[in-house]
Every structure is written in structure tokens, then in C-alpha cells.
Amino acid sequence: MAAGAKVVHFSNEDDDQFIIHDNKHAAKRRRVQNGVHESAADQPNDRPESSRPKAPTQKQEKDLQRKKQELFEFRKNLPVFTGMIYNCVDWLGVPILTSISFFSSARDQIIKGVQENETVVIVGETGSGKTTQIPQFLLECGIGSPGRGAIAVTQPRRVAATSLAKRVAEEVGTTLGYRVGYTVRFDDASSQHTMIKYLTDGMLLRELLSDKLLLRYSVVILDEAHERTLRTDMLFGMVKEIQQTRKEMVQRGEKDVCELKIVVMSATLDAEKFSEYFNGARIMYVSGRLFPVKVYNTIEPQSDYLDAALVTIFQIHMRRPKGDILVFLTGQEEIETLTALLTEYAGQLPSNVQALLPCPLFAALPPAQQQKVFEPAPHNTRKVVLATNIAETSITISGIRYVIDCGVAKVRGFNAKIGVESLLVHPISKSSARQRMGRAGREAAGFCYRLYTEPSFGSLEENTIPEIKRCNLAAAVLNLKAAGVHDVLHFDYMDRPSRTSLSRALEQLYSLSAIDDKGTLTQEGKQMAEFPLDPVFSKVLIQSQQYECTSEVISIISLLSVDSVFFTPPDKRDNVAEAKKRFVHPDGDHLTLLNVLKSYWEVKGDKEWCRENFINMRNIKIVLDVRNQLIQFCTRMGIVSSTSAGNETDNILKSFLSGFFQNTALLQPDGTYKSVVGGQTISIHPGSSMFGKRVEAIMYNELVFTTRQYVRGVSTVQGAWLPMAAPKYFGNSKLATNA
Numbered sequence: 001m002a003a004g005a006k007v008v009h010f011s012n013e014d015d016d017q018f019i020i021h022d023n024k025h026a027a028k029r030r031r032v033q034n035g036v037h038e039s040a041a042d043q044p045n046d047r048p049e050s051s052r053p054k055a056p057t058q059k060q061e062k063d064l065q066r067k068k069q070e071l072f073e074f075r076k077n078l079p080v081f082t083g084m085i086y087n088c089v090d091w092l093g094v095p096i097l098t099s100i101s102f103f104s105s106a107r108d109q110i111i112k113g114v115q116e117n118e119t120v121v122i123v124g125e126t127g128s129g130k131t132t133q134i135p136q137f138l139l140e141c142g143i144g145s146p147g148r149g150a151i152a153v154t155q156p157r158r159v160a161a162t163s164l165a166k167r168v169a170e171e172v173g174t175t176l177g178y179r180v181g182y183t184v185r186f187d188d189a190s191s192q193h194t195m196i197k198y199l200t201d202g203m204l205l206r207e208l209l210s211d212k213l214l215l216r217y218s219v220v221i222l223d224e225a226h227e228r229t230l231r232t233d234m235l236f237g238m239v240k241e242i243q244q245t246r247k248e249m250v251q252r253g254e255k256d257v258c259e260l261k262i263v264v265m266s267a268t269l270d271a272e273k274f275s276e277y278f279n280g281a282r283i284m285y286v287s288g289r290l291f292p293v294k295v296y297n298t299i300e301p302q303s304d305y306l307d308a309a310l311v312t313i314f315q316i317h318m319r320r321p322k323g324d325i326l327v328f329l330t331g332q333e334e335i336e337t338l339t340a341l342l343t344e345y346a347g348q349l350p351s352n353v354q355a356l357l358p359c360p361l362f363a364a365l366p367p368a369q370q371q372k373v374f375e376p377a378p379h380n381t382r383k384v385v386l387a388t389n390i391a392e393t394s395i396t397i398s399g400i401r402y403v404i405d406c407g408v409a410k411v412r413g414f415n416a417k418i419g420v421e422s423l424l425v426h427p428i429s430k431s432s433a434r435q436r437m438g439r440a441g442r443e444a445a446g447f448c449y450r451l452y453t454e455p456s457f458g459s460l461e462e463n464t465i466p467e468i469k470r471c472n473l474a475a476a477v478l479n480l481k482a483a484g485v486h487d488v489l490h491f492d493y494m495d496r497p498s499r500t501s502l503s504r505a506l507e508q509l510y511s512l513s514a515i516d517d518k519g520t521l522t523q524e525g526k527q528m529a530e531f532p533l534d535p536v537f538s539k540v541l542i543q544s545q546q547y548e549c550t551s552e553v554i555s556i557i558s559l560l561s562v563d564s565v566f567f568t569p570p571d572k573r574d575n576v577a578e579a580k581k582r583f584v585h586p587d588g589d590h591l592t593l594l595n596v597l598k599s600y601w602e603v604k605g606d607k608e609w610c611r612e613n614f615i616n617m618r619n620i621k622i623v624l625d626v627r628n629q630l631i632q633f634c635t636r637m638g639i640v641s642s643t644s645a646g647n648e649t650d651n652i653l654k655s656f657l658s659g660f661f662q663n664t665a666l667l668q669p670d671g672t673y674k675s676v677v678g679g680q681t682i683s684i685h686p687g688s689s690m691f692g693k694r695v696e697a698i699m700y701n702e703l704v705f706t707t708r709q710y711v712r713g714v715s716t717v718q719g720a721w722l723p724m725a726a727p728k729y730f731g732n733s734k735l736a737t738n739a
């Protein structure tokens with residue numbers, strides 16, 4: 001083997017490995033960061049009824065029926081159609097035969113199970129057909145009907161909701177948005193005829209604001225319940241309560257109300273725990289999977305998974321039969337680094353080898369670009385989808401035969417004691433690893449390459465810790481209050497968050513003036529709950545009206561929604577640092593970012609200018625997209641997008657301080673900074689325009705734990721502004737004790 005060559009050895013693999021004769025790509029470093037709410041919460045949309053999906057024309061109808069018939073031939077072989085249903089499993093997870101019926105199909109038993117029980121928990125292998133088929137069964141048997149109500153199927157992510165709706169519309173033989181549709185943030189493909197609606201959990205929470213008993217639905221299917229996102233956990237408690245209320249209404253003989261059925265589904269779920277929470281719900285295990293997936297683990301631990309992923313991609317490409325590859329990574333920056341490296345090395349492949357096409361997939365990518373991963377690869381090309389864990393559950397990407405799992409993910413954490421939130425790279429759970437594996441083997445036999453050893457897999461946690469146990473709960477508590485849950489301390493949580501976390505959240509909402517001293521939602525709090533943003537950013541936006549700088553604030557919030565507006569080729573770090581200096585604003589990073597956007601507009605997005613200044617054009621497009629959405633949103637809310645006329649700099653910084661007052665630090669006599677909350681010593685990140693500067697007080701966007709506690713997104717503020725920014729918070733001694 002040539003010096004510097006790199007090979008990743010997997011268990012059970014032959015060893016004619018592909019060798020990359022250059023390992024310069026190693027050690028591309030990743031940042032661990034925290035802060036901005038990456039994917040904004042979901043919003044109702046206001047598409048006028050006239051532009052909403054219509055019944056298919058006669059010609060469309062013919063094509064739809066042909067496709068439906070074709071897909072039916074496939075559907076009827078899925079395990080949820082024809083497989084066996086079990087009532088329980090032994091301690092190894094093997095189904096035990098008890099009171100099952102050999103004479104009825106899985107489909108019939110699932111229908112009967114839902115008809116006879118208020119709540120059913122369904123567990124079945126990835127790809128067995130739960131998400132696409134079970135809603136159709138419930139429609140076909142009349143549990144979902146125009147008279148009783150539609151079927152809502154929640155998904156933790158929008159890309160899953162939209163792609164599933166498209167597939168199921170084809171299977172049902174209807175145009176998308178007519179009988180089958182979806183509702184996600186800023187996009188609604190549904191109509192009053194929609195009987196099966198895929199929607200993000202955030203969207204269903206939002207519908208609860210206007211339809212408190214979810215009367216438009218007869219069934220709510222909570223899919224991928226194992227993910228335990230904050231929003232799904234909130235939904236558990238809310239739908240459980242709604243089910244009880246509707247039952248009592250039916251018992252009282254109230255008209256136009258039917259009982260609400262709840263179906264909880266996943267491939268990797270602690271069914272007993274869910275059953276117990278939902279008052280002893282019936283559990284059904286669906287046996288079997290459609291296609292096998294062979295799993296390989298590395299023989300040795302890998303010190304650099306990005307490097308290992310790159311090598312594995314080429315090993316598969318050179319040695320394995322046709323089929324696309326799905327690689328799980330932790331974030332946008334890694335995905336972009338690997339895309340660049342893949343493109344570079346793919347150019348060195350011999351001419352008789354098929355081409356490689358990298359396709360990125362991450363939450364901040366505009367929906368139209370996300371959809372590209374679902375398009376078939378061009379002739380004689382192997383598609384390599386590079387995704388964060390937004391591709392981990394629910395979705396089927398046609399053509400994927402190989403999955404590469406790096407074994408880690410970015411996980412949001414929150415230290416309730418000191419009120420600090422962080423986003424750290426953390427090993428995934430076994431449940432996540434199985435979900436990742438399950439993205440292969442959906443249309444044919446598949447292969448999963450885990451970039452970690454078998455013992456490492458064995459040492460992973462069984463399930464991911466519920467988000468509610470590790471997040472800042474301010475947004476969740478605000479949503480609960482907006483949905484009418486006043487007593488958030490005694491809400492029926494499946495896993496109760498700590499009292500400290502809840503108190504912290506209430507304290508933060510009080511400081512933001514979202515709730516009053518009795519814990520009641522204020523007018524401002526109601527407005528904040530409507531925003532597609534974390535409450536902290538909502539506060540900044542609302543406050544910007546008073547300082548007449550909404551337009552600038554919207555731009556900066558949009559700029560903060562991406563990792564970086566600069567593109568940093570590994571061998572051009574010095575040139576990039578030089579380019580960044582051209583935009584520096586003396587008051588810090590918020591205004592420096594705004595300078596970048598202003599300059600981009602001045603040159604009308606000139607490509608050559610972007611190249612010279614290392615501007616990441618894709619990220620700027622994302623920024624502009626978020627900005628447009630926020631402007632539209634503010635217009636709907638009656639917020640005028642004014643531009644600062646007076647002291648622009650101070651006004652913008654004061655607006656941000658009204659939300660970020662807890663992310664502040666004061667200069668100490670020894671030249672270090674001490675955080676106002678928690679009193680910790682912090683350092684300004686070397687990448688900040690404020691690095692090395694000594695000012696009276698700073699405000700920062702995020703705290704990063706690396707070798708020390710760094711803050712990023714830093715701007716200078718005046719100490720005297722703090723009490724004005726949050727009088728309820730700084731009313732007393734906090735400043736004095738930390739000064």
C-alpha cells in the first residue's frame with residue numbers, strides 16, 4: 001500500500017480495498033456550535049382557496065388509476081398488508097404467539113385493533129409499510145371519513161411529511177393535496193377534501209391554537225414516536241387530554257363530535273412504556289421486513305469519521321454493484337466539506353468507472369433543493385446523498401442501497417442550573433442506528449456500513465434521551481400556554497422535565513414579558529407564540545419596531561440562521577480571513593454580518609465578487625429565502641418592516657439585547673469576561689470580529705464548548721443598556737454581583 005493511503009476495514013468484507021493515494025483530506029475540522037433555532041417552527045399558510053388543489057380532470061384520473069394499480073401490486077406484499085400481528089415480544093424482542101388470528105391478514109387485524117381500541121401502539125420494522133399503508137387502511141374502513149373527520153399523520157420533519165404525501169397520493173390515485181395532502185411550514189398542499197394529511201408535529205400544535213379539540217380529525221397518528229422531539233412529547237399530552245374530553249362529550253350526547261382515535265407508531269419503540277402512558281393502549285407488533293439489510297462495523301475505531309466516510313464511499317463505488325449511497329453526517333459544514341472532497345476525488349476516477357453525484361440534504365436547505373435528492377440519478381451515475389439526521393426516519397429515497405452511518409449526531413443540550421444551551425456532537429442511540437440502517441433495504445436488499453466497531457454499537461444507549469429532558473423549555477412552555485395549558489408544572493408529560501428546567505423556562509418567559517407574574521400569557525406572549533422563531537428571537541423582532549430597525553433585524557436574524565456566509569476552502573484559510581476583514585464593523589459580529597449582506601446587494605450578487613470574497617452563495621440564498629419568509633410573516637402580523645433612520649447601530653444592538661440579555665458578559669479588571677448569568681469566565685472565539693478587543697460589556701449569540709468556553713456572534717453593548725433591555729431580570733443585584 002502506498003504511503004499515506006487510507007483504507008477502512010469492515011467486518012466480513014473482502015480486502016481488495018480501493019486506495020486513495022492522498023490523504024490531505026484528513027482532519028477537516030468541524031465546529032461544535034450552538035444557538036440559533038435551525039429550523040423555524042411551522043406556520044399556517046394562507047394560500048387562497050382558489051389556488052388550492054382540485055379534483056383531478058378526466059385525463060388525469062386515467063393516469064392516476066393506472067399508477068395506482070401498478071403500485072398496488074407492490075403494496076400488497078408489504079408486511080403490514082399480509083404479515084402477522086403479535087401481541088407481545090419476549091425480552092430479546094422476538095414476537096411471541098398468543099391470541100393472534102391466523103386467518104385474517106395484518107391489514108384486517110390492524111383495522112379491527114383500531115376499531116376496538118381508543119389508542120393503539122403499532123411497532124413494525126423500518127420499511128414494513130406503517131406510515132404509507134396504515135392511514136389508507138383507516139380511510140378504507142371508514143374510521144376516517146368526511147362525516148367523522150380526516151386522518152392526521154404527524155412527522156418530526158417536513159421533508160418526510162411532503163415526500164410521504166406525494167407517495168401516498170399516488171397509491172390512493174389522487175392528485176396531491178386533494179384526497180391526500182400535507183401541511184408544513186409555509187406550504188400547504190391540502191384542501192377541504194383531504195382525508196389523509198401528513199403534517200409536521202409543530203404544524204399540528206399550531207392547528208391546536210385554532211381547533212382546540214382537533215375536531216377536523218377522527219384519528220391522529222403519531223408517527224416516529226421514538227424520536228421524542230419536544231413537540232411530539234407536547235402532542236402526546238395534548239391529544240391524550242383531547243381524547244378524554246371528546247369521549248365525555250360523546251357520552252353526554254353532544255352532536256357533531258366523535259371519539260378521537262390515537263395511533264402511535266415506530267420501528268424502534270418502547271411499546272410498553274407508551275401503552276402505559278396511554279391508559280393501557282393495545283400493542284400490535286407487525287412481523288417481517290420486505291428486504292434484508294446486511295450490517296458491517298469497522299474492525300478498528302475511526303479517529304476521523306469524515307475521512308472514514310469518504311474512503312468508504314469510494315470503496316463501495318469501486319467494489320459494489322449499482323445502487324445509491326446515503327451518508328449520515330452531523331451538519332451542514334461537514335456535508336459541504338465532504339461534497340467538495342467527493343467532487344475533487346471523483347474527478348480522478350478512471351474514465352470507465354461510473355460518475356459520482358453528491359447531493360446534500362440538511363434542514364436549512366431550501367425545500368426545492370431538498371427535493372432534488374428524491375430525483376433519480378442520471379444515467380451511469382451513482383448518487384451520494386450526504387444528509388444530517390433529517391433523513392434518519394420515515395423517508396424512502398428511491399435508489400438507496402447503501403447506508404454509511406458515522407455514529408454521531410448534533411444534540412441540543414441545556415444546563416438548566418446555569419441556563420446555558422449548547423449543541424454538541426454526541427454518539428447516537430441504538431434506536432437511531434437502526435433507523436439509519438432502515439433507510440436501505442426498502443426497494444431491494446441493502447447494506448449498512450457503520451463507521452464504528454461492534455462493541456461501540458453495543459455500548460450505545462438504547463434510546464435517545466427525550467428532548468424535553470435536555471432542552472431549554474421556553475419555547476415549549478410558551479406553546480403550551482398558547483394552547484391553553486396554564487399549569488405547565490402539572491401537565492401530563494410522558495417524561496417529566498426537571499422542576500429546575502420548567503422554572504428556568506417560566507423565569508425566562510417572564511423576563512421576556514411573555515407571561516405576567518401569575519404565569520398568564522401576555523398580549524406580547526401571544527404574539528411571540530405566533531412567530532416561527534425561538535421566543536428570544538421573537539422578542540428581538542417585536543422590540544425592533546420600537547427602535548425602528550425591523551428591516552435590519554430581520555436581515556441579521558436570517559444571516560444567523562446559517563452556519564456561515566463564508567466558504568472556507570481548507571487551503572485558503574488566510575485568504576478567507578483577509579476577505580472577512582473587508583466587512584468588519586467596529587461594534588461586532590451582528591453588524592459585520594449585515595455589512596456582508598449590504599455589500600452583496602450593492603454588487604447585485606455578482607458571482608465573481610462572491611468568489612473573490614469567499615462568499616458562500618448557497619448560504620446567502622438560504623439567508624434571502626428565510627428573510628423573505630420573515631418579511632411575509634411580519635406583514636401578516638401587521639409589523640411594519642421599517643429601516644433605522646437615527647442611530648442605526650445602537651438601535652439594532654438594543655433590539656438584540658432585549659432578547660439576548662442573558663447572553664451577556666462583563667469585562668473584568670484582569671481583561672477576561674465573566675458571564676452575567678452563571679458568572680463563568682468566557683473567551684471570545686478567534687473567529688469573531690471582536691477577538692482580542694476589550695469593551696465594557698458584550699452580548700453573544702452562542703456559547704461553544706471546545707478547549708474552553710468560547711462565545712461566538714459577539715457584539716459590544718453598554719452596561720447601562722442592560723437594565724433597560726430586561727428590567728424584570730436586571731431589576732436587582734445580578735449586575736452588581738458579577739461586575
Ligand SMILES: Nc1ncnc2c1ncn2[C@@H]1O[C@H](COP(=O)(O)OP(=O)(O)OP(=O)(O)O)[C@@H](O)[C@H]1O
Pocket residue numbers: 078124125126127128129130131132133163167266267290393394395396397398438441442443
Ligand atoms: N417515495 C417512495 N418511493 C419508492 N418506494 C417507496 C416510497 N415510499 C415508500 N416506499 C416503499 O414503501 C415501503 C413502506 O414505506 P413506509 O414508509 O410506509 O414504511 P414504514 O414502515 O413506515 O418505515 P419507517 O419505519 O422506516 O418509517 C418502503 O419500504 C418502500 O419500499
